[in-house]
Amino acid sequence: MTRVHSLVLMGFGVALLVACGKNPQPEATPAPAPNADSIAAAERARADSAAADSARRAQEEAERIARQRAADSAAAAAGAVTEVRNMLAAMIHFDYDKAALRSDDQAGLDQKVAILTANAAVRIRISGHCDERGSDEYNLALGNRRATAAKQYLVSHGIDASRIETVSYGEERPIATGHDEDSWAQNRRDEFEILSGGDSLRKP
Amino acid sequence: MTSHRLFLLGIALTSAVSPGRLAAQDTTAIDRGVRIGIVYRPGVRPGVVVLPGRQVATGLDSVRAIVSRDLDYSDRFEVITLPGGDSVRGSTTMPARPDPAGRGARPRPAAGGGTLNYPLYRALGADFAIDVRGAADTTVIVVHDIAAGAVRRTVQGVLPALGLPGFRLAAHRLSDQILQATVGTPGMAATRILFVRDGKVYRIDQDGADIVLTSSTDHQAMSPAWSRDGRRFAYMEFADGRGQLFVQDVATNRRATVTTTGKTLDFTPAFSPDGRTLAFSRATEEGTDIYTINLHDSCCLQRLTRGGFSDNLSPTYSPDGQRIAFVSTRPGLPQIYVMAADGTDQQLFAPFDYGVSGSSNAPEWSPDGQSVAFHRDVGGTLQVFVLDVRTRTVRQLTSLGRNEDPTWAPDGRHLAFVSDRSGYRQLWVIDLETGRIRPLLQQSGARLPAWSPRIPEAGITNP
Numbered sequence: 001m002t003r004v005h006s007l008v009l010m011g012f013g014v015a016l017l018v019a020c021g022k023n024p025q026p027e028a029t030p031a032p033a034p035n036a037d038s039i040a041a042a043e044r045a046r047a048d049s050a051a052a053d054s055a056r057r058a059q060e061e062a063e064r065i066a067r068q069r070a071a072d073s074a075a076a077a078a079g080a081v082t083e084v085r086n087m088l089a090a091m092i093h094f095d096y097d098k099a100a101l102r103s104d105d106q107a108g109l110d111q112k113v114a115i116l117t118a119n120a121a122v123r124i125r126i127s128g129h130c131d132e133r134g135s136d137e138y139n140l141a142l143g144n145r146r147a148t149a150a151k152q153y154l155v156s157h158g159i160d161a162s163r164i165e166t167v168s169y170g171e172e173r174p175i176a177t178g179h180d181e182d183s184w185a186q187n188r189r190d191e192f193e194i195l196s197g198g199d200s201l202r203k204p
Numbered sequence: 205m206t207s208h209r210l211f212l213l214g215i216a217l218t219s220a221v222s223p224g225r226l227a228a229q230d231t232t233a234i235d236r237g238v239r240i241g242i243v244y245r246p247g248v249r250p251g252v253v254v255l256p257g258r259q260v261a262t263g264l265d266s267v268r269a270i271v272s273r274d275l276d277y278s279d280r281f282e283v284i285t286l287p288g289g290d291s292v293r294g295s296t297t298m299p300a301r302p303d304p305a306g307r308g309a310r311p312r313p314a315a316g317g318g319t320l321n322y323p324l325y326r327a328l329g330a331d332f333a334i335d336v337r338g339a340a341d342t343t344v345i346v347v348h349d350i351a352a353g354a355v356r357r358t359v360q361g362v363l364p365a366l367g368l369p370g371f372r373l374a375a376h377r378l379s380d381q382i383l384q385a386t387v388g389t390p391g392m393a394a395t396r397i398l399f400v401r402d403g404k405v406y407r408i409d410q411d412g413a414d415i416v417l418t419s420s421t422d423h424q425a426m427s428p429a430w431s432r433d434g435r436r437f438a439y440m441e442f443a444d445g446r447g448q449l450f451v452q453d454v455a456t457n458r459r460a461t462v463t464t465t466g467k468t469l470d471f472t473p474a475f476s477p478d479g480r481t482l483a484f485s486r487a488t489e490e491g492t493d494i495y496t497i498n499l500h501d502s503c504c505l506q507r508l509t510r511g512g513f514s515d516n517l518s519p520t521y522s523p524d525g526q527r528i529a530f531v532s533t534r535p536g537l538p539q540i541y542v543m544a545a546d547g548t549d550q551q552l553f554a555p556f557d558y559g560v561s562g563s564s565n566a567p568e569w570s571p572d573g574q575s576v577a578f579h580r581d582v583g584g585t586l587q588v589f590v591l592d593v594r595t596r597t598v599r600q601l602t603s604l605g606r607n608e609d610p611t612w613a614p615d616g617r618h619l620a621f622v623s624d625r626s627g628y629r630q631l632w633v634i635d636l637e638t639g640r641i642r643p644l645l646q647q648s649g650a651r652l653p654a655w656s657p658r659i660p661e662a663g664i665t666n667p
Contacts, residue, residue: 097563125445134565136608137471137565140492144488168487
């Protein structure tokens with residue numbers, strides 16, 4: 001760095017010596033000198049550039065917001081799908097050794113009817129489950145009764161029977177593993193699973 | 205006539221010496237209207253002593269241990285342990301004292317066993333002495349009749365080497381021959397029990413040894429059931445929400461799917477005694493009903509029940525193949541029903557009190573045809589019951605803990621069942637004659653047991 005500087009200074013000195021050695025020439029200095037115009041131009045350029053920057057920024061911001069809005073609305077849409085899916089998948093529960101639908105599950109079942117009506121492509125599978133207290137093999141028959149009880153409700157409210165499969169797992173797939181009434185109550189249930197047509201669920 | 209009197213004398217001695225091991229009876233709570241408990245006759249069991257070996261021979265010692273345990277688990281004997289072990293096995297001319305010098309110096313009794321210490325065994329209450337010996341590769345078991353003072357019978361067999369598959373089963377077969385030679389009835393030593401644990405089918409010898417995984421996939425399995433000849437068993441597997449039935453060959457472990465099953469939920473298979481027909485439960489949207497299919501020709505699906513608003517399931521054939529006991533929910537709760545094998549003449553089988561008796565399930569017809577074992581809900585938990593087919597009366601066998609899914613041994617007097625009496629669910633065996641209960645398996649999670657018939661096999665010679 002230092003060497004570069006001294007070389008430049010040396011060159012400058014040579015130029016001065018040359019200049020001094022000759023007569024001054026009137027048009028001999030083409031080197032631009034700062035003047036008011038150039039300053040103004042520079043100012044203008046700077047201002048233009050700043051304006052361009054801010055315009056760009058504004059545009060970017062707008063795009064960002066647009067993207068955000070799009071994302072938000074997609075999320076909202078996805079949220080709605082998730083909500084519908086969750087409503088459709090909500091379990092219903094049963095009393096011990098019973099396959100009769102409980103009145104507190106009716107609102108949930110009606111919701112499923114509405115969703116299945118609004119989404120005609122959706123096919124579901126209902127699986128019936130039991131707690132561990134009954135007989136292992138009898139529970140397969142009881143779980144079957146529980147699954148068909150829910151199916152019959154949906155069908156009787158206008159859903160095409162061919163859109164609903166039923167299976168029974170008896171007591172073979174508990175979701176609560178305790179050996180108390182709380183666990184048993186959770187395990188006496190129907191599960192609702194979407195088999196197909198569940199990609200773009202519409203809210204009823 | 206004389207020998208008969210001597211035999212009775214032996215019995216009298218037995219009852220005097222060994223009062224029995226009958227404390228395991230567990231019947232206290234009584235379902236209303238149910239005759240309870242086990243009717244046993246104490247003191248009629250002959251005493252038996254299994255003589256210790258003269259020389260160290262691992263294989264023979266194992267045979268001795270297996271035979272000794274089999275005779276004990278048969279619940280037909282008082283198994284007597286000799287005090288002082290080897291020292292008392294010798295001849296009447298030998299002093300009954302310890303002999304640290306070694307066994308080689310001892311005079312070997314003749315094959316007839318005439319030099320055995322009959323008076324001592326008689327004094328201990330033994331009616332029979334079992335002498336296990338080896339001769340080349342043949343295992344020879346001499347059964348001595350103490351009262352008669354003579355050899356009653358000699359059974360022998362060529363056993364696979366110790367540790368090889370088939371060794372234990374061959375030893376169990378010798379036990380069954382001893383039983384035949386002494387008390388005149390076939391035993392159940394050479395049998396196995398299938399059960400389900402963690403969704404897989406396992407088998408175990410009736411004495412609790414040799415657990416072997418027998419189902420071959422990761423699908424959850426349930427409800428194993430033997431064919432009457434012991435060469436096949438059927439079971440159900442879940443597959444994508446359906447229940448598929450399989451028949452597996454015991455010798456090859458190869459399995460075949462049962463035609464028409466697996467489209468719906470098919471479960472609880474049961475072989476007809478001739479092995480040609482498989483009865484099972486099928487759950488559809490109409491409910492659960494009992495069907496049969498011709499296994500031999502893979503055809504001819506027949507529906508035996510039409511439940512409508514009730515379920516019908518868990519078929520079990522009578523040993524003559526004429527009738528099927530099953531579970532029906534037609535009285536509101538599941539109870540034990542019976543019908544002809546073609547589905548006609550359906551009627552209640554095990555009596556119950558409306559509003560008092562709980563759900564009854566899991567019937568299994570006994571090999572002698574006289575009883576049907578099942579379990580019934582008593583006060584919120586399950587207990588094992590037996591229905592007397594002739595009188596149509598039931599009695600409760602258990603009351604301690606939860607007890608379910610009984611399955612008959614081929615001797616018709618033992619049942620294996622699932623019980624949580626020890627704190628977790630495992631398999632137990634009860635003898636209906638003595639009331640004795642023993643654990644079959646010391647591992648939790650075992651369920652749905654199925655006791656085999658006597659396992660068929662050639663290779664044991666019986667002179």
